Amino acid sequence: MTKENIIRQAYEAAVERYAAVGVDAREAMDKLQKISLSMHCWQADDVSGFENQGGSLTGGIQVTGNYPGRARTIDEVRADVLKAASLIAGKHRLNLHEIYGDFQGRKVDRDEVEPAHFESWMQWAKENGMKLDFNSTSFSHPKSGDLTLANPDDAIRNFWIEHTKRCRWISEEMGKYQDDPCIMNLWIHDGSKEVPASRLKYRQILEQSLDEIFATEYKNMKDCIEAKLFGIGLESYTVGSYDFYLGYGAKKNKIVTLDTGHFHLTESIADKVSALLLFTPEIMLHVSRPIRWDSDHVVILSDDLLDLAREIIRCKALDRVHIGLDYFDATINRIGAYVIGCRATQKAFMQALLEPSATLQQYEAEGKYFQRLALQEEMKSLPWTAVWDMFCLQNDVPVGEDYIAEIEKYEAEVTSKR
Numbered sequence: 001m002t003k004e005n006i007i008r009q010a011y012e013a014a015v016e017r018y019a020a021v022g023v024d025a026r027e028a029m030d031k032l033q034k035i036s037l038s039m040h041c042w043q044a045d046d047v048s049g050f051e052n053q054g055g056s057l058t059g060g061i062q063v064t065g066n067y068p069g070r071a072r073t074i075d076e077v078r079a080d081v082l083k084a085a086s087l088i089a090g091k092h093r094l095n096l097h098e099i100y101g102d103f104q105g106r107k108v109d110r111d112e113v114e115p116a117h118f119e120s121w122m123q124w125a126k127e128n129g130m131k132l133d134f135n136s137t138s139f140s141h142p143k144s145g146d147l148t149l150a151n152p153d154d155a156i157r158n159f160w161i162e163h164t165k166r167c168r169w170i171s172e173e174m175g176k177y178q179d180d181p182c183i184m185n186l187w188i189h190d191g192s193k194e195v196p197a198s199r200l201k202y203r204q205i206l207e208q209s210l211d212e213i214f215a216t217e218y219k220n221m222k223d224c225i226e227a228k229l230f231g232i233g234l235e236s237y238t239v240g241s242y243d244f245y246l247g248y249g250a251k252k253n254k255i256v257t258l259d260t261g262h263f264h265l266t267e268s269i270a271d272k273v274s275a276l277l278l279f280t281p282e283i284m285l286h287v288s289r290p291i292r293w294d295s296d297h298v299v300i301l302s303d304d305l306l307d308l309a310r311e312i313i314r315c316k317a318l319d320r321v322h323i324g325l326d327y328f329d330a331t332i333n334r335i336g337a338y339v340i341g342c343r344a345t346q347k348a349f350m351q352a353l354l355e356p357s358a359t360l361q362q363y364e365a366e367g368k369y370f371q372r373l374a375l376q377e378e379m380k381s382l383p384w385t386a387v388w389d390m391f392c393l394q395n396d397v398p399v400g401e402d403y404i405a406e407i408e409k410y411e412a413e414v415t416s417k418r
């Protein structure tokens, strides 16, 4: 029997098996097909970008490793992203940071950037059937320091306000161009190594800065605000903490970004979904994998990720949750890192979509807690992998481990020559 026939046969059997517990596996596949991940451009080049060539990465984040083949130019980032996307089923978005502008070798400071610097990205994305998302960039700049939008020095604060306003303008133009809202994320590293004399002071300044930044209403972009627990060198205090942005988002109707690496390690991000959905318009996810700290390891199919995907599906919130990825690993093949992380995220949603949630909720309503636990447990060993393999086959992307050879080939022919 050919591999394709084995996959088809296993899939037909899986459809029957899921039907027996009241789940339509075909419908689950259709729903997964519509999930667009927002791929982070910064895995391709270790968060370097094209503005500050040679400058170091600041802002309390760190990339470890020096695996050969890092993308060094805009063309190399684009080629690597397309290669990765060709190994991932479905249509996906690309999430750009401001430092990835097409600056044509000219020095364009952060308070001078404009939509024209992203025109070639917009055209490229359209040609390749991708939509763009965007991020302001407050790190890796001489004015980054420890405080940007929360800086008591007006000259520094106004510089970053201007930058962030311009990023919203760029996002608006991207959204218009692609006829689909561009999701713009705002993350700043502002914080302090030691406990500040006034925690309140910097949070008040940040609130004022955000109010100024968000004063302009746009129609083609959506704002997200991303909290963090701490950055390296800024361990005692983060101005934009989760409580701060949750409060701001709920009060001002802004999307809160949940980066799964930005919380205490035992906190459940899945548990936050239903709470946020009640008080904020939508959710942006930065799917990441913290190991002991916000280490940005490549996303794998972990229990945490599965829980998160299940929560989104149980809340029927796919239309209110944007699924972005955020990690950077320079110790392994970077295209491989994209493919592993994106496919792991899709696998989590595949399993979540195959959950017999109506039956589970019925059991719960009737107080049948043994039955609820038993069915949850049995779901773990139902043949979701057969449905996943079929999903890959139908999308004409490698099934199972077959993508390893494809990435090895690209490495031999392209990235190893850099």
Ligand SMILES: C[C@H](O)[C@H](O)[C@@H](O)C(=O)CO
Pocket: 042, 047, 061, 135, 187, 226, 228, 259, 286, 294, 326
């Ligand atoms: C590149 C940054 O890491 C990213 O934009 C930000 O979302 C973050 O998570 C910082 O820790």
Ligand SMILES: [Mn+2]
Pocket: 187, 226, 259, 286, 326
């Ligand atoms: Mn993030």
